[in-house]
Amino acid sequence: MKKSKILSVIISFTLVASLFVGCGGSSKGDKATSASGGTMDKTPVTLTMYTVDSTEDMLFDDDVAKKITELTGVTLKISHPVAGDTQAIPLMIASGDYPDLIYAKGDTGKLVDAGAIIKLDDYIDKKGDNLKALYGDQLKRLKYSTEDPSIYTVGTYGVHSDIFDPNGIMQLQHAVLKDLGYPQIKNLQDYENAIKAYIKKYPEINGKKTIGMTLMASDWRWLITCGNIASQVAGIPDDGQFKIDDETQKATYKFELPEVKEYFKWLNHMNAEGLLDPESFTQKEDVYRAKITQGNVLGLTDPKWDYDTATKALISSGMDERTFAPLSVTLGDKYKDQTMKDYGYSGGWGVAISSTSKNKDRAFEFLNWLASDEAQVLLNWGVEGKHYKVENGKRIFLPEIQQQKNSDKDFKKKTGIGQYNYPFPERGDGAIDPTGNSYTTNTLDNFIQNYNKGEKATLAGYGKKSFVEFFPQAKDxxxxxxxxAWEYNIPSDSDMAIIQKKADDYTQKAITQAILGSESNFDSAWDKIQQDLKAMNIDKLDEGMSKLTVDKIKLWNN
Incomplete structure (x- = not known):
């Protein structure tokens, strides 16, 4: 899943309210021609923004941020949840005090219900040329619901979504694959056998005990590194906590499914064998990433964006072989890996403008500018001459910048390149600009040219040119x-939302306990989970999600 999902620490009402006091701009200032052909106000203005997905301060003082301010007059003051807090949006609603821009993900519905964000349809119609060009016929997918077919948000993920650097379902160190002679790793047993064989041969790495596999499953990442993997190995496309049949339009809460049970049962076995890190369900993200950088963790089940900083630390330490190969691992031959699946543009979530903002027009102009070709190139490539050049008509990073991108874990923070793509409007990977260049730096050629030594050795060992070749292709x-479905806007006051919250909290805890329990008790623990889900009226959740699926398909096709 793309970048997807945060447990609570309550922060005070006063603190939250103080974070979002907007800074208005002067009424006097420069005017400039916008990329859409009209005039864009360049008066210096600070727009406040809350983004639920950031975990650290973004100071907006890097080279890309400075260029954004030069071209638009806008400075962003960005705030984020404190220590995993999930109460910021409800507290904003309670106070009626909002920043200019809000990215709320699954809480977008709460903001709509509270009248906290404005409809953007008229803005887009009259002043949104760049947005209309970026979204094209996918603009309809930004509509909120069949009952309220208005557009409240823009952004979040690319309109195009070609995959050139797959995460895979599971990951294994290149060193393991090399030592074992590059064996075929197609199912869970293959994966387990490889880990067992390597640990037997190398019980320690760099003076530390070898860890078979570790998970980042103590917080919301449980869904990503544990829950999602259980459905992926069963060939179920990524619809969050659901399996959805496009033909019947029927949705099922995936933790009801017997095929999903099989992965958890296997994890339970791996734990009993001592091959699963006992800290998998308790460690914090800094510990998790630091552990990976030591080079003694053989296996992961995580998207690259979640452990990318650890990968770069390994490379900078000369441990390329201790980085990870993405693998297509399923329960067996009858299951087809969905890693490369094309989901189309999902819409659903994005950046909204608050109803209390004193800078609504400037905020919209800024969002529209971000959709322009000028902005898309800047956000992805940085400043021409400083970060990239055009050689023989092709846009390429300067050598020192490419090297920094490959190995510096703080590359985005230092340069600003890639820092402001998400959650704003994005053309996405595979989209080509009028010069014939990719809007993003993610092209197959770029990945092939910049594979590290461990990746190159693995590809040579398997006779492949890229990791894309290991997976069933999108066209199939x-x-x-x-x-x-994880981008659906579920009504915040609905029975569905209440049932799912209760079920999600329960399954994370109960399935974790089952994994860590004895192998002999796993089946009975799973049966108990099924009984408890039924008692929560999980059938009502399935019915509601099925209806939302029907409505979504109807909304997009009218």
Whole structure:
């Protein structure tokens, strides 16, 4: 899943309110021609923004941020949840005090219900040329619901979504694959056998005990590194906590499914064998990433964005072989890996403008500018001459910048390149600009040219040119008709929302306990989970999600 999902620490009402006091701009200032052909106000203005997905301060003082301010007059003052807090949006609503821009993900519905964000349809119609060009016929996918077919948000993920650097379902160190002679790793047993064999041969790495596999599953990442993997190995496309049949439009809470049970049962076995890190369900993200950088963790089940800083630390320490190969691992031959699946543009979540903002026009102009070709190149490539050059008509990073990108874990923070793509409007990977260049730096050629030594050795060992070749291709998997269910806007006051919250909290705790329990008790623990889900009226949740799927397909096709 793309970048997807945060446990609570309550912060005071006063602190939250103070974070979001908007800074207005002067009424006098420069005017400039916008990329859409009209005039864009360049008066210096600070727009406040809250983004639920950031975990650290973004100071907006890097080279890309400075260029954004030069071109638009806008400085962003960005705030984020404190220590995993999930109460910021409800507290904003309670206070009625909002920043200019809000990215709330799954809480977008709460903001709509509270009248906290404005409809953007008229803005887009009259002043949104760049947005209309970026989204094209996918603009309809930004609509909120069949009952309220208005557009409240823009952004979040690319309109194009070609995959050139797959995460894989599971990951294994290049060193393991090399030592074992590059064996075929197709199912869970293959993966387990490789880890066992390597640990037997190398019980310690760099003076530390070898860890078979570790998970980052103590917080919301449980869904990513544990829950999602259980459905992926069963060939179920990524619809969050659901399996959705596009033909019947029927949704099922995936933790009801017997095929999903199989992965958890295997994890339970790996734990009993001592091959699963006992800290998998308690460690914090800094500990998790630091552990990976030591080079003694053999296996992961995590998207690259979640451990990318650890990968770069390994490379900078000369441990390329201790970085990870993405693997296509399933329960067996009858299950087809959906890693490369094309979900289309899902819409659903994005950046909204608050109803209390004193800078609504400037905020919209800024969002529209971000969709321009000028902005898309800047956000992805940085400043021409400082970060990239055009050689024989091709846009390429300067050598020192490419080296920094490959090995510096703080590359985004230092340069600003890639720092402000998400959650704003994005053309996405595979989209080509009028010069014939990719809007993003993510092209197959770029990945092939910049594979590290460990990656190159693995590809040579398997006789492949890229990691894309290890996976079933998108053309053979079909495109989703409903996008991805984890981006649905579920009404915040609905029985569905209440049931799912209760079920999600329960399954994370109960399945974890089952994994860490004895192997002989796993089946009975799973049966108990099923009984408890039924008692929570999980059938009502399935019915509600099925209806939302029907409505989504209808909304997009009208």
């Amino acid at each position: 998997l079909g495109q989703s008709k409903h996008g991805q």
